[in-house]
Amino acid sequence: MSDQQYIMSIDEGTTSTRAILFNNKGEIVGKSQKEFTQFFPHSGWVEHDATEIWNAVQSVISEALIESDIPPYKVRGIGMTNQRETTVIWDKNTGEPIYNAIVWQSKQTSDIADKLKVDGYQDLIHDKTGLIIDSYFSATKIKWILDHVEGAREKAQKGDLLFGTIDTWILWKLTDGKVHATDYTNASRTMLFNIHDLKWDQDILDILDIPSSMLPEVHSSSEIFGYTAGYTFSGVQVPIAGIAGDQQAALFGQMALKKGMIKNTYGTGAFIVMNTGETPTLSNRGLLTTIAYGIDGKINYALEGSIFVAGSAIQWLRDGMEMVEHSSESEQMAINANDSGGVYVVPAFTGLGAPYWDQQTRGAVFGLTRGTTKDQFVRATLESLAYQTRDVIDTMVAETNIDLETLAVDGGAANNNYLMQFQADILNTPIERASISETTALGAAFLAGLAVGFWRDIEEIKQTIHSRDEFIPNMNTATRDHLYNGWQKAINATIQFHYDD
Ligand SMILES: Nc1ncnc2c1ncn2[C@@H]1O[C@H](COP(=O)(O)OP(=O)(O)O)[C@@H](O)[C@H]1O
Numbered sequence: 001m002s003d004q005q006y007i008m009s010i011d012e013g014t015t016s017t018r019a020i021l022f023n024n025k026g027e028i029v030g031k032s033q034k035e036f037t038q039f040f041p042h043s044g045w046v047e048h049d050a051t052e053i054w055n056a057v058q059s060v061i062s063e064a065l066i067e068s069d070i071p072p073y074k075v076r077g078i079g080m081t082n083q084r085e086t087t088v089i090w091d092k093n094t095g096e097p098i099y100n101a102i103v104w105q106s107k108q109t110s111d112i113a114d115k116l117k118v119d120g121y122q123d124l125i126h127d128k129t130g131l132i133i134d135s136y137f138s139a140t141k142i143k144w145i146l147d148h149v150e151g152a153r154e155k156a157q158k159g160d161l162l163f164g165t166i167d168t169w170i171l172w173k174l175t176d177g178k179v180h181a182t183d184y185t186n187a188s189r190t191m192l193f194n195i196h197d198l199k200w201d202q203d204i205l206d207i208l209d210i211p212s213s214m215l216p217e218v219h220s221s222s223e224i225f226g227y228t229a230g231y232t233f234s235g236v237q238v239p240i241a242g243i244a245g246d247q248q249a250a251l252f253g254q255m256a257l258k259k260g261m262i263k264n265t266y267g268t269g270a271f272i273v274m275n276t277g278e279t280p281t282l283s284n285r286g287l288l289t290t291i292a293y294g295i296d297g298k299i300n301y302a303l304e305g306s307i308f309v310a311g312s313a314i315q316w317l318r319d320g321m322e323m324v325e326h327s328s329e330s331e332q333m334a335i336n337a338n339d340s341g342g343v344y345v346v347p348a349f350t351g352l353g354a355p356y357w358d359q360q361t362r363g364a365v366f367g368l369t370r371g372t373t374k375d376q377f378v379r380a381t382l383e384s385l386a387y388q389t390r391d392v393i394d395t396m397v398a399e400t401n402i403d404l405e406t407l408a409v410d411g412g413a414a415n416n417n418y419l420m421q422f423q424a425d426i427l428n429t430p431i432e433r434a435s436i437s438e439t440t441a442l443g444a445a446f447l448a449g450l451a452v453g454f455w456r457d458i459e460e461i462k463q464t465i466h467s468r469d470e471f472i473p474n475m476n477t478a479t480r481d482h483l484y485n486g487w488q489k490a491i492n493a494t495i496q497f498h499y500d501d
């Protein structure tokens with residue numbers, strides 16, 4: 001029998017959970033995926049059932065192993081990667097969540113975030129955490145649960161409640177309640193973590209009245225966090241050896257390890273991350289400073305532009321507008337349209353992230369005529385992903401003075417060739433698409449594989465990276481400027497519409 005071993009990545013995304021098995025060439029040898037329920041209990045709120053996510057994780061693990069015919073003992077280590085910021089609070093005695101997971105997109109804590117701004121905490125929070133006060137991050141979500149679930153604050157003060165982002169929740173479940181931990185990348189998205197001292201920040205915890213006993217230990221992104229317990233791997237104790245938030249894992253999976261390298265992942269949202277090296281760069285232009293990864297006692301920082309609605313706009317075309325049956329059809333429809341006919345879709349369904357940071361704005365459509373077709377509407381929606389990306393990239397270039405040579409891309413919507421060509425055209429920059437679209441899971445596998453010696457070092461990992469698809473800009477300057485100018489008018493009018501109330 002072959003002595004080949006594997007790394008399993010568990011990718012807990014916003015809409016689905018995946019388990020992917022990689023061999024030592026970085027090739028996918030097994031995969032299972034399961035969608036889970038999105039709850040929208042009130043306008044602007046988004047929640048998940050954390051127990052449903054845990055059940056989905058268990059089933060994708062066994063399906064991936066069974067379908068690839070790989071026995072659990074051949075899994076050398078597990079890398080975990082996750083939708084970030086999404087907040088779970090559970091009772092450590094029962095193992096049951098006390099409320100649904102509040103998802104990163106959810107706006108139910110906007111008032112708490114607004115109050116922090118009114119109370120003048122912007123500079124303190126920005127300086128310590130690198131973040132901009134917003135309901136996006138975990139901090140206000142934790143406070144909301146403690147304030148709204150009966151008896152929660154008393155239980156938290158007694159030390160009975162635990163907080164975790166999805167990585168922490170699944171790690172705790174996989175280890176049968178033995179390990180309550182996270183990594184630097186996830187901690188840096190909570191708005192409670194001091195990215196300079198690398199510690200939970202007591203001042204911010206006091207401001208929000210959050211007991212520190214709820215918080216997980218914070219480790220590097222590549223080390224053994226614990227071992228699987230119980231039956232998930234048929235009793236085999238597999239080390240969980242790497243954890244990173246999905247956007248940071250994608251940066252690592254793209255091997256964008258040098259200062260100045262940038263990637264964009266087009267998933268539910270789109271997240272543009274630039275590696276800024278070993279010192280944090282604070283932004284004055286609406287970008288977030290975050291931790292890219294921590295390995296071997298060293299921290300690498302990043303600047304990030306977070307776009308809240310990207311692939312989810314295409315899901316909206318599918319499920320809300322019923323204009324497409326499958327997201328992938330949007331590509332041919334955009335080509336059929338020939339042009340967008342002057343239509344702009346601004347999909348600000350849950351406010352705007354970088355570089356605008358406006359919690360209240362909601363979406364708008366401009367330029368409709370009696371002749372507007374469904375194909376043009378779909379094309380304009382796809383184009384909004386590219387325009388939002390340009391807003392962020394222009395800001396990043398202005399902030400850092402680093403010229404963008406190419407943009408590395410991945411994620412579900414990056415499979416859309418029309419979108420990628422339009423992105424190259426509107427940025428006037430070549431796009432390089434990873435040959436393996438599961439870059440996020442690959443990044444988590446690399447982090448785990450390094451910790452258990454599956455790969456010797458980064459140089460050995462780089463040998464596994466293969467060819468990429470390239471999209472070369474092919475639009476004249478006048479057209480590019482005309483189109484982008486229209487977008488800027490559309491987004492400014494959308495923001496203005498809200499403030500005219
Ligand atoms: N060919 C496509 N064209 C446009 N959008 C797509 C395409 N394929 C997938 N998507 C969008 O990409 C998203 C899924 O990407 P994925 O990276 O799996 O997201 P996540 O990790 O956030 O769950 C969905 O929102 C879907 O609408």
Ligand SMILES: O=P(O)(O)OC[C@H](O)CO
Pocket residue numbers: 013014015082083084085104245246247267268269270271
């Ligand atoms: O689920 P994704 O891939 O859109 O990623 C979600 C982000 O981590 C939210 O910050």
